[in-house]
Amino acid sequence: MRTIDCVVAGAGVVGLAIARALALSGREVVVIEKADAIGTVTSSRNSEVIHAGLYYAPGSLKARLCVEGRRLLYAYCAEHNIGHRRAGKLIVASEPGQAGGLRAIETNAKRCGVDDLELLTPGEAERLEPALSCASALLSPSTGIIDSHALMLSLRGDAEVAGASFAFLTCVAGAAIEADAIRIDTRDANGETFALEAGAFVNATGLDAQAVASRIDGFPRGLVPRQWLARGNYFALPGRSPFSRLIYPVPVEGGLGIHLTLDLAGNARFGPDVEWIDSVDYTVEPGRSAVFYEAIRRYWPDLAGDALQPAYAGIRPKLSGPGQASADFMIQGPADHGASQIVNLFGIESPGLTASLAIADHVVELLYPT
Numbered sequence: 001m002r003t004i005d006c007v008v009a010g011a012g013v014v015g016l017a018i019a020r021a022l023a024l025s026g027r028e029v030v031v032i033e034k035a036d037a038i039g040t041v042t043s044s045r046n047s048e049v050i051h052a053g054l055y056y057a058p059g060s061l062k063a064r065l066c067v068e069g070r071r072l073l074y075a076y077c078a079e080h081n082i083g084h085r086r087a088g089k090l091i092v093a094s095e096p097g098q099a100g101g102l103r104a105i106e107t108n109a110k111r112c113g114v115d116d117l118e119l120l121t122p123g124e125a126e127r128l129e130p131a132l133s134c135a136s137a138l139l140s141p142s143t144g145i146i147d148s149h150a151l152m153l154s155l156r157g158d159a160e161v162a163g164a165s166f167a168f169l170t171c172v173a174g175a176a177i178e179a180d181a182i183r184i185d186t187r188d189a190n191g192e193t194f195a196l197e198a199g200a201f202v203n204a205t206g207l208d209a210q211a212v213a214s215r216i217d218g219f220p221r222g223l224v225p226r227q228w229l230a231r232g233n234y235f236a237l238p239g240r241s242p243f244s245r246l247i248y249p250v251p252v253e254g255g256l257g258i259h260l261t262l263d264l265a266g267n268a269r270f271g272p273d274v275e276w277i278d279s280v281d282y283t284v285e286p287g288r289s290a291v292f293y294e295a296i297r298r299y300w301p302d303l304a305g306d307a308l309q310p311a312y313a314g315i316r317p318k319l320s321g322p323g324q325a326s327a328d329f330m331i332q333g334p335a336d337h338g339a340s341q342i343v344n345l346f347g348i349e350s351p352g353l354t355a356s357l358a359i360a361d362h363v364v365e366l367l368y369p370t
Contacts, residue, residue, distance in 0.1 A: 005027035011168075093134060095135050182216075246261050
């Protein structure tokens with residue numbers, strides 16, 4: 001059996017970026033994806049926001065890869081004509097007692113290398129966004145929005161031009177660490193099995209990352225972290241948004257609060273909230289809108305009572321559960337586990353989309369240090 005250079009499991013935005021980076025570095029790459037298309041799970045169920053990198057612990061992977069990823073992503077979008085816009089974001093304190101939270105965000109952001117934030121008075125914020133009501137606000141001009149599907153199509157195209165190949169409707173049934181390679185046992189939608197031998201294996205399967213890692217014979221089970229699932233529900237606002245920027249409240253436990261984001265057509269959607277669940281389920285319960293109305297009216301009191309419509313839900317693959325401090329990305333390379341040329345990516349939630357190109361560069365460096 002011929003050994004190829006790299007197998008990447010998962011064709012979401014992060015897996016695509018990694019496949020592209022590996023192929024551009026001259027490696028032979030095969031991407032296996034259990035769905036019938038790219039980016040059908042977490043990558044297509046998010047806010048499509050290019051994050052500035054304000055909230056994460058300084059020095060953490062999330063902070064470093066978000067800030068660098070933002071820089072790379074804006075440049076990539078400009079070079080490849082990917083739809084995007086530096087819309088800007090207002091983080092709003094709905095009462096005076098939350099002003100300290102804004103100052104803490106500004107201080108943290110500066111420690112992460114983000115130095116373009118501006119504290120605004122209520123009048124300054126409301127002149128920018130007349131529909132807004134707030135006690136104070138923090139302006140992030142480098143936050144943006146992106147057409148994530150166009151991005152993923154471009155990443156796939158780049159990877160294929162560089163020689164990468166894709167196998168859809170194919171999953172990782174098992175794997176084993178051998179003397180000079182990793183054997184990956186695959187199974188397609190018809191139940192047919194096929195084995196690949198690779199010099200390196202990247203597990204970028206998102207919600208399935210722990211399950212895939214647990215199926216690698218010879219990989220230390222104690223290094224596979226627990227996963228929690230947090231569903232984020234979204235509600236849509238019919239018609240054109242009254243806001244031109246993204247509006248975020250001061251963050252809450254488990255997420256960034258029920259915020260307003262925009263698509264490139266100017267339409268608004270609200271979410272995600274944080275709903276801890278035990279299994280993958282994308283159902284949006286219409287009754288959850290009551291929580292949304294209450295949260296949104298703190299910064300947009302004129303929201304009509306019948307305006308919100310259930311839209312979609314996404315699920316965050318989290319490494320910390322209810323009441324626990326937010327966990328960092330976990331990107332395990334050979335130096336972390338000593339188990340051959342394997343990289344496992346665990347807990348790649350937000351800002352995974354923003355950080356995708358930087359994550360890809362990081363993974364290449366873990367496998368092939370320069």
